Amino acid sequence: MAGVTARKPAPETPALSPRADKPVSARAAATRQRILDAALVEFAEKGLAGSRVDEIAARAGANKRMLYAHFGSKEELWLTVLERAYAAKREEERAVVVEGLSPQDAMARLVAFNLRYTARHPEFVALLNQENLHRAAYLLRSEDVPALYSPIPEALRGVLARGEAAGVFRAGVDPMQLYITMLALGHFYVANRHTLSTIFGTQLDTEAAIAARERHVIEVVLGYLRP
Incomplete structure (x- = not known):
């Protein structure tokens, strides 16, 4: 919220130097x-x-x-857990196979992966929400995480380029903006599943509900990409 400055928690104990040399x-x-x-x-x-x-x-x-x-220290442990969570997602993301698929099917697979991964790992959502409360104070100290996501995942860039060349995707799509949109379509759903389930009187964490969400977000992204 505007005007609120997140305070970086004080270390629970003075930091000790890990014996990384042994x-x-x-x-x-x-x-x-x-x-x-x-x-x-x-x-x-x-x-x-x-x-x-x-x-x-x-x-x-x-x-x-x-x-x-x-x-x-507890803070170093937090950063390590955060880095590992990002790395685990990136590793699975890199393993998504899109070669041999049409641009539309390849994009659908990438969109579905991001939603499904987020739904399977609500702890990842919880960690990101917490780190954002701290305004990424700990992530700023990481050299590993920015390197994992820079440049924007190559599979997404490749699928966009193929779709544009084939005339099935609009030209000039910003890969970063599209990637953020894909992440948001899953993150918001999982982060707010309890409140949204209560508000709408339904269970949004069932397989049927997630499958319906998957179909919807794929259509949203493909609809945006159509020329």
């Missing part, structure tokens, strides 16, 4: 993974400010000292 044993790697998995659940449920290091450690079957040895 080889990571299989046991240490397993502990690190458990901490990350536990942190994802806690952060998605309670946000950065509401999550406590001792609760994350307990959920992971570890202790606070182990957590700080791996991540240094």
